Amino acid sequence: MSEEESTVIFVLGGPGSGKGTQCAKIVDSFGYVHFSAGDLLRQFVRSGTKEGNECAEMMQQGKIVPSSVTVNLLKTAMKESGQSKFLIDGFPRNLENRDTFLSVVGHDCTFVLFFDCPEDVLEKRLLGRAEGRADDNIETIKKRFKTYQDQTMPVIEHYDKKGMVKHVKTDVSIEEVFEKVSAFFK
Ligand SMILES: Nc1ncnc2c1ncn2[C@@H]1O[C@H](COP(=O)(O)OP(=O)(O)OP(=O)(O)O)[C@@H](O)[C@H]1O
Numbered sequence: 538m539s540e541e542e543s544t545v546i547f548v549l550g551g552p553g554s555g556k557g558t559q560c561a562k563i564v565d566s567f568g569y570v571h572f573s574a575g576d577l578l579r580q581f582v583r584s585g586t587k588e589g590n591e592c593a594e595m596m597q598q599g600k601i602v603p604s605s606v607t608v609n610l611l612k613t614a615m616k617e618s619g620q621s622k623f624l625i626d627g628f629p630r631n632l633e634n635r636d637t638f639l640s641v642v643g644h645d646c647t648f649v650l651f652f653d654c655p656e657d658v659l660e661k662r663l664l665g666r667a668e669g670r671a672d673d674n675i676e677t678i679k680k681r682f683k684t685y686q687d688q689t690m691p692v693i694e695h696y697d698k699k700g701m702v703k704h705v706k707t708d709v710s711i712e713e714v715f716e717k718v719s720a721f722f723k
């Protein structure tokens with residue numbers, strides 16, 4: 538299956554808004570393949586290469602790694618999956634990510650699933666997440682929030698202007714969020 542024929546849903550929202558949690562449920566119910574850009578980057582960091590180490594440093598600072606790195610990881614994962622329906626979680630992080638994805642993969646998303654959640658709720662969730670992530674500490678969390686507001690919100694606004702954003706409030710239970718999310722996939 539070539540990327541030209543694929544369906545791509547971008548899943549965006551603040552750090553801890555529940556993207557990974559809901560993507561797992563969408564996969565179970567609606568047969569999409571889920572790729573988290575953050576997970577792909579953490580895997581890349583574990584390779585221990587010089588470029589991987591540079592990415593690790595940027596992630597520790599809550600910064601966005603170069604588009605070429607992320608888009609190549611996504612393109613490779615999509616190609617190797619042999620599938621055609623993708624949930625791309627935590628990407629595009631900025632407008633340059635989006636432009637690079639378009640030029641490398643060749644087409645835009647079908648829609649953006651946007652998870653809206655207040656920062657105080659996000660902070661509690663991230664500090665309570667027991668995955669041992671290097672960036673789930675208060676100093677990096679604050680930096681991630683700023684990067685999200687400054688660079689990722691313009692991506693939401695871009696797609697909102699095109700009528701392509703499905704908004705979901707996620708400061709309710711996982712089940713309540715999924716009920717809302719499901720409606721967009723039926
Ligand atoms: N609706 C919810 N109510 C309460 N807790 C939730 C909800 N959704 C997710 N969580 C919990 O919040 C934490 C963050 O969720 P998750 O990892 O899905 O967020 P994320 O948006 O993928 O985060 P990140 O962008 O940092 O990767 C997890 O511990 C998860 O179990």
Ligand SMILES: O=c1ccn([C@@H]2O[C@H](COP(=O)(O)O)[C@@H](O)[C@H]2O)c(=O)[nH]1
Nearest residue numbers: 574575596599600601602607627628630
């Ligand atoms: O497209 C992307 C996605 C992620 N990053 C970096 O990774 C961390 C963690 O991302 P999560 O989505 O929370 O797993 C993020 O703070 C960025 O530093 C990225 O650069 N580009």
